[in-house]
Amino acid sequence: xxxxxxxxxxxxxQQKKLKExxxxxxxxxxxxxxxxxxxxxxxVTKVKDDxxxxxxxxxxxxxxxxxxTIATVTSKTEPAKV
Numbered sequence: 485x486x487x488x489x490x491x492x493x494x495x496x497x498q499q500k501k502l503k504e505x506x507x508x509x510x511x512x513x514x515x516x517x518x519x520x521x522x523x524x525x526x527x528v529t530k531v532k533d534d535x536x537x538x539x540x541x542x543x544x545x546x547x548x549x550x551x552x553t554i555a556t557v558t559s560k561t562e563p564a565k566v
Contacts, residue, residue, distance in 0.1 A: 515527065515561035525541070529546055
């Protein structure tokens with residue numbers, strides 16, 4: 485009974501939040517404005533591969549960031565019409 489209560493109060497919400505974060509990170513595209521866990525705010529300029537993106541933090545200053553360290557996406561861009 486105690487394990488059941490712990491599951492619904494602690495484990496399940498953490499798993500749900502983790503899945504939401506993974507979906508957000510997987511949906512990153514060029515032009516999205518993001519905030520990293522380190523507090524850097526920038527715009528995604530290039531999606532390099534499955535594990536990293538390039539973020540422009542100032543004009544002409546780009547850094548490579550591991551996808552999992554992106555905390556939030558502050559503004560999404562619209563997908564390009566094909």
